[in-house]
Amino acid sequence: MTRAIWIAILVALAACAGVLGLKRGGSDLFPHRAHVTKGVSCTRCHAGMEKDTGPLHLPDDATCVSCHDKPHDTRPCLGCHAPKDAIAQLVESRDHLKFDHGKHLTGAATGNCMRCHKGVAEGDAAMRPAMATCFNCHAHGESRDARRCETCHKNLAEEGTLPASHLAHDGNWMREHGARAASSGDLCSTCHKESFCADCHGVTAPVIPAKLRLMDPLASSVHRANFSARHALEARAQPGLCTTCHQQDRCVSCHLARGVAGDTAGSPHPRGWVGLTSSENLHGREARRDPAACASCHGGAGEQLCVSCHKVGGVGGNPHPAGWSSRQPLSSLPCRMCHPNGAR
Amino acid sequence: MKRAALAAIPLVAASAAAEPLRLRGDALATTASPAGLLVLNADGKLEERLSAEAVVWMAGSRTPGEDTTGDVLVIAVRGRSRDGKTNARLGRFVSTMGALRPVHVDGGSVRLRLPHRFDAEAVAGVPVVLGLGTGRAWDWVAGGRVSRRIGFGGSVGVAYAQRRDRGVRASEELGADVGAELNKRTDVGARAAYDLVGEGLAEIMVSASHRRGALRAEAYASQRSPSHLVPATSLFSVIGDVPAQRAGGVLTWRAAPRLDVIGDLAALRVDDDLGTDLTARGRLRLDDKGAGQITGELRRSGVDDHAWTGARLAVRVPVSRQITLSSEIELIVPDDDRRGAAWPWGLAAASWRCADWEAAIAVEASASPEYTRRLDGLFQLSRRWEGP
Structure with missing residues (x-):
């Protein structure tokens, strides 16, 4: 039985190998290694490197047939013998980086393309050298420290390259960024514009950002999918999280606008919310867990409702827990609501 | 402020025209309220060291007689000295300073890079509130952070901020943060904020991740004390400290190049x-670039009788260079079924992109605690302009 399951898994994997990316199209890979071992120099095919302007230095069909005089097909050579994503990578590099092959060919890297294009022999996946490769020769430490990325990058925000190591946006970055971005705010701003933070943390954000990306259900978002149905449950599981972005009166303003609870006709609270016995006093426990939720409706003048019972000598008793302290003077709000004239 | 900001948009645009200027307009129409939303976005560079950005929006209601509303999300000018050692922002922006909570502010901020990899930053201004009001006299927020950079992107820092509402101290926080790349595979980050008025820990977060081959593991923990997060002027800041804690781990496995x-x-x-x-969660990319994707997710979450179980499936398939079809469905089953035994939700969308135009149309159907049945239509049209 176990054997049959393993065989079924292997068959399924084989059948789905293309979809999963396990099977790479053999003809898509350009045999760089074979050319090098035959003694073909890089610039023989990639001509014009010394003047690094204009289009990419990809060989055209004429260059190929100068050696391969009997082509097996009439279609353009690179249509099959180059992976499309590798060419797209080169186009992106040309669009977004300030780079001149010509300067490099006359410097320390003269005649040694592999010094930067280390991965070429292994395939076309790493045509663009990693940033660390640049730093092997170029001492850009000061630029990096000052976040002067435009030394090499034309516009990081438009480039859309994600960090490869530190601050890698993997896993659950939406949750993780709170702990990580705290100490790297200036680094974040090298790619992200002001509105990127304000889309969520801005008090005046008009709509959840996901609504403006309705064609992209896979984009990460705090309030994705059916959040309005879940939000009460999620807020209870993580008290205080909502106030990271939302103002105190957000709950009541939204509920009133949508005509959900919070109106004068009916109470949004369940039975047993307020009572004289502890079994009928759910409100105290809930208020301690998430006071911001209470403050949304009962803030400001609404606080009078609370202190009508929770005052010195009142039936609600002392609202402070044991050992509670504050630096607020008794004459200030909210202390003076219960402690008139500074009375203890 | 709003009118001034709206008037300033062309100014920002005109002044920024020296370098590529980008303008974007998004119009969103829905059958739900607000019925229409127009977002205008402009950004550009005066020169290499001076840039400006503005985002304003206007929303219309489908209810006759209700006013059209609008506001400014961002309108800021950012400048930098030639050597990059001084950065400044002026206008409306979100200030994030280390461990302290982000503040949306009308004001200014400056950051100085000091010798020995030390940094100092300061922000001051008026906290942003929704709409226009005259009761903002003596509302202000001011703070600063001193830090020392570690490695490439990390730092260790201490921050302080005080906020006053109508002249009364609403919050006063001290924060400490650290973040660093321990090596090419390991990152750590932590932040803690202490409420100086209510005298207690307001928030603490810790995260550490490690990558090895196709695996990435992250461990995290957080504690949040809501009573220290409400303004100190609120009565609800005096009812005690009941922190909520969370600790866990995430394991990400690239099981196959596209999975x-x-x-x-x-x-x-x-x-x-x-x-x-x-x-x-499983995420399958249908091509090497990930333009087409299928994501499936199962989730169980919550405390006490407020827990729920859910399943979600999202698909995005580009059918041509211009047209993409997408769909997302979700089913939530709450433990407490008093407001419905199940809350299904679904969205089907088609989008079209051609040159600088984008358009999308979607249908959203759901059953929720609010509605037993609901069907909405959404339409979005976007246009992008890029200057000379």
Whole structure:
């Protein structure tokens, strides 16, 4: 039985190998290694490197047939013998980086393309050298420290390259960024514009950002999918999280606008919310867990409702827990609501 | 402020025209309220060291007689000295300073890079509130952070901020943060904020991740004390400290070049109640660039009788260079079925992109605690302009 399951898994994997990316199209890979071992120099095919302007230095069909005089097909050579994503990578590099092959060919890297294009022999996946490769020769430490990325990058925000190591946006970055971005705010701003933070943390954000990306259900978002149905449950599981972005009166303003609870006709609270016995006093426990939720409706003048019972000598008793302290003077709000004239 | 900001948009645009200027307009129409939303976005560079950005929006209601509303999300000018050692912002922006909570502010901020990799930053201004009001006299926020950079992107820092509402101290926080790349595979980050008025820990977060081959593991923990997060002027700041805690781990496995499998398991504690948050997610890219994707997710989350179980499936398939079809469905089953035994939700969308135009149309159907049945239509049209 176990054997049959393993065989079924292997068959399924084989059948789905293309979809999963396990099977790479053999003809898509350009045999760089074979050319090098035959003694073909890089610039023989990639001509014009010394003047690094204009289009990419990809060989055209004429260059190929100068050696391969009997082509097996009439279609353009690179249509099959180059992976499309590798060419797209080169186009992106040309669009977004300030780079001149010509300067490099006359410097320390003269005649040694592999010094930067280390991965070429292994395939076309790493045509663009990693940033660390640049730093092997170029001492850009000061630029990096000052976040002067435009030394090499034309516009990081438009480039859309994600960090490869530190601050890698993997896993659950939406949750993780709170702990990580705290100490790297200036680094974040090298790619992200002001509105990127304000889309969520801005008090005046008009709509959840996901609504403006309705064609992209896979984009990460705090309030994705059916959040309005879940939000009460999620807020209870993580008290205080909502106030990271939302103002105190957000709950009541939204509920009133949508005509959900919070109106004068009916109470949004369940039975047993307020009572004289502890079994009928759910409100105290809930208020301690998430006071911001209470403050949304009962803030400001609404606080009078609370202190009508929770005052010195009142039936609600002392609202402070044991050992509670504050630096607020008794004459200030909210202390003076219960402690008139500074009375203890 | 709003009118001034709207008037300033062309100014920002005109002044920024020296370098490529980008303008974007998004119009969103829905059958739900607000019925229409127009977002205008402009950004550009005066020169290499001076840039400006503005985002304003206007919303219309489908209810006759209700006013059209609008506001400014961002309108800021950012400048930098030639050597990059001084940065400044002026206008409306979100200020993030280390461990302290982000503040949306009308004001200015400056950052100085000091010798020995030390940095100092300061922000001051008026906290942004919704709409226009005259009761903002003596509302202000001011703070600063001193830090020392570690490695490439990390730093260790201490921050302080005080906020006054109508002249009365509403919050005063001291924060400490650290973040660093320990090596090419390991990152750590932590932040803690202490409420100086109510005298207690307001928030603490810790995260550490490690990558090895196709695996990435992250461990995290957080504690949040809501009573220290409400303004100190609120009565609800005096009813005690009941922190909510969360700790867990995430394992991401690139099972195949186009397939990611993600597991997220966390334990929650709210007061005396314990709960779990368990997510299992699979993400299959249909091409090497990930333009087409299928994501499936199972989740169990919540505490006490407020827990729920859910399943979600999202698909995005580009059918041509211009047209993409997408769909997302979700089913939530709450433990407490008083407001419905199940809350299904679904969205089907088609988008079209051609040159600088984008358009999308979608249908959203759901059943929720609010509506037993609901059907909405959404339409979005976007246009992008790029200057000379």
